[in-house]
Amino acid sequence: MNGSVRVNGRVPRYHRIAEVLRERIHEGELRPGARLDNQRRLAKSFGVTLMTLRQALELLEREHLISRRHGLGTFVAAPSIDYDILQLRRFAGDLQAKGEQVTTRLVGTKFALADHRVSDALGLGPGARVLVLERLRLVDGHPMSLQRSFLPAPIGEEVVRADLARTPLHRALEVRLGLVVESARETVSAVRLERSEARELSCRTGAPAFESERVSYAAGGAPVVFDRVFIPGDRFRITRELHYESLQGATS
Amino acid sequence: MNGSVRVNGRVPRYHRIAEVLRERIHEGELRPGARLDNQRRLAKSFGVTLMTLRQALELLEREHLISRRHGLGTFVAAPSIDYDILQLRRFAGDLQAKGEQVTTRLVGTKFALADHRVSDALGLGPGARVLVLERLRLVDGHPMSLQRSFLPAPIGEEVVRADLARTPLHRALEVRLGLVVESARETVSAVRLERSEARELSCRTGAPAFESERVSYAAGGAPVVFDRVFIPGDRFRITRELHYESLQGATS
DNA sequence: GCGCGACGGTGTTCTAGAACACCAAGGGGT
DNA sequence: ACCCCTTGGTGTTCTAGAACACCGTCGCGC
Numbered sequence: 001m002n003g004s005v006r007v008n009g010r011v012p013r014y015h016r017i018a019e020v021l022r023e024r025i026h027e028g029e030l031r032p033g034a035r036l037d038n039q040r041r042l043a044k045s046f047g048v049t050l051m052t053l054r055q056a057l058e059l060l061e062r063e064h065l066i067s068r069r070h071g072l073g074t075f076v077a078a079p080s081i082d083y084d085i086l087q088l089r090r091f092a093g094d095l096q097a098k099g100e101q102v103t104t105r106l107v108g109t110k111f112a113l114a115d116h117r118v119s120d121a122l123g124l125g126p127g128a129r130v131l132v133l134e135r136l137r138l139v140d141g142h143p144m145s146l147q148r149s150f151l152p153a154p155i156g157e158e159v160v161r162a163d164l165a166r167t168p169l170h171r172a173l174e175v176r177l178g179l180v181v182e183s184a185r186e187t188v189s190a191v192r193l194e195r196s197e198a199r200e201l202s203c204r205t206g207a208p209a210f211e212s213e214r215v216s217y218a219a220g221g222a223p224v225v226f227d228r229v230f231i232p233g234d235r236f237r238i239t240r241e242l243h244y245e246s247l248q249g250a251t252s
Numbered sequence: 253m254n255g256s257v258r259v260n261g262r263v264p265r266y267h268r269i270a271e272v273l274r275e276r277i278h279e280g281e282l283r284p285g286a287r288l289d290n291q292r293r294l295a296k297s298f299g300v301t302l303m304t305l306r307q308a309l310e311l312l313e314r315e316h317l318i319s320r321r322h323g324l325g326t327f328v329a330a331p332s333i334d335y336d337i338l339q340l341r342r343f344a345g346d347l348q349a350k351g352e353q354v355t356t357r358l359v360g361t362k363f364a365l366a367d368h369r370v371s372d373a374l375g376l377g378p379g380a381r382v383l384v385l386e387r388l389r390l391v392d393g394h395p396m397s398l399q400r401s402f403l404p405a406p407i408g409e410e411v412v413r414a415d416l417a418r419t420p421l422h423r424a425l426e427v428r429l430g431l432v433v434e435s436a437r438e439t440v441s442a443v444r445l446e447r448s449e450a451r452e453l454s455c456r457t458g459a460p461a462f463e464s465e466r467v468s469y470a471a472g473g474a475p476v477v478f479d480r481v482f483i484p485g486d487r488f489r490i491t492r493e494l495h496y497e498s499l500q501g502a503t504s
Numbered sequence: 505g506c507g508c509g510a511c512g513g514t515g516t517t518c519t520a521g522a523a524c525a526c527c528a529a530g531g532g533g534t
Numbered sequence: 535a536c537c538c539c540t541t542g543g544t545g546t547t548c549t550a551g552a553a554c555a556c557c558g559t560c561g562c563g564c
Binding site for chain 4: 038039040051055057068069070071072073074
């Protein structure tokens with residue numbers, strides 16, 4: 001979430017200020033709906049100019065942590081809520097461009113220790129070993145999305161024997177292990193690209209992007225793979241073609 | 253797209269500057285990938301301070317029209333490309349919250365003249381009459397999305413006889429006209445809320461939001477309804493549950 | 505031939521202050 | 535009772551300039 005890793009170690013003042021305010025909000029010192037002190041006083045209390053303070057607020061507003069209202073004040077935003085969208089399928093990572101050449105490049109495969117998010121999602125203990133697959137989707141040779149897939153080590157060891165540069169992952173899972181993905185859970189959010197992802201996607205560090213995190217489950221309900229996909233927000237608009245073979249509880 | 257309608261008619265300098273640059277880009281005077289003049293010179297040429305110019309660039313960067321690179325320059329971004337996402341279904345407007353109460357409020361129905369986008373989408377002549385349905389989706393009583401549906405007048409006149417406050421639109425279409433939506437095309441983008449939408453959704457004017465525009469087609473391929481849905485970007489994250497009854501050409 | 509450090513160009517952060525725009529509420533006039 | 539308009543508080547826009555950080559490249563030294 002922090003986004004900008006500085007090479008020089010020097011963090012702009014307004015980032016630090018934003019960090020402090022962020023903490024006050026998360027710690028509950030400032031409750032949702034509460035009004036912050038006014039900008040001039042805040043600026044003075046941080047020993048900084050109004051303009052500088054405003055840059056900090058700008059950051060927080062973009063993160064939807066606060067909401068500024070001309071003539072009224074600055075307020076802590078309502079907490080985030082997750083909403084389900086009915087009947088949505090494969091959002092990211094599985095893209096098809098109109099008429100253009102879509103290719104997948106296997107950037108790398110390695111075994112590593114799972115971080116919290118990954119091991120939670122896969123139902124593994126903390127620090128479990130996982131196979132990490134990094135793939136780049138290219139459209140017309142231009143990078144379009146970066147997909148990192150994490151598989152539990154036992155599954156990974158079998159899968160990695162396949163020629164993953166040529167074989168789609170789901171195919172390798174099916175052929176080698178008889179695993180068919182039956183359901184999945186995905187979370188889509190907007191993030192800023194870190195240095196490493198930005199480099200792969202040839203974007204600026206900190207560029208806005210969609211991040212899709214997906215856990216896929218096999219028939220028995222066992223988690224098979226955790227995917228994290230980044231799609232730079234620039235130069236992309238999303239259009240979709242929908243076909244309703246059977247439209248169930250539609251509220252439209 | 254302009255976003256902020258000023259009551260006072262006074263438009264901030266940096267908005268005007270952004271507008272000028274926007275035009276230069278759209279007119280092709282500045283081609284994608286081209287480097288803009290440097291900030292100091294641009295500022296001078298607009299007779300404005302560096303800080304002010306930067307605010308204009310900030311706007312353009314958020315619109316993904318330009319890309320600033322520290323130490324390198326400011327560049328015109330690559331043109332937007334539409335990408336299809338395979339197998340995606342009902343994104344917006346058809347939402348389901350975990351455990352919370354989802355209700356729909358019919359805000360209003362009226363006949364009006366279609367704007368360009370609407371008449372194009374529905375394959376009508378310019379300035380054709382359409383029925384406009386405005387509905388608000390509420391979660392736990394809090395507004396979550398605003399949906400405006402546009403139907404060609406002939407269809408609208410039939411549909412409007414139903415008790416739309418209680419009957420889902422797709423139901424009215426099926427019962428009264430035998431129309432079943434078979435396919436649709438949807439475009440999702442990020443926009444800033446205009447005054448009217450913001451008011452309905454009780455957000456700030458200019459707040460960031462998803463905008464989903466969808467054309468739905470009946471079995472014969474005739475366009476039936478054009479939907480435009482706004483979902484404020486704040487306090488929402490999207491999670492999805494997927495079930496693959498038959499997974500076809502998956503590239504994963 | 506190769507590495508590395510200085511340099512020029514470019515974006516970024518920050519100051520100190522002034523003037524303006526927006527909003528809610530209170531006070532006065534009708 | 536009602537409406538308007540003034541007033542105080544708050545966010546917003548803008549100035550003029552200084553110092554800093556990042557990037558590619560060129561040239562020096564090995």
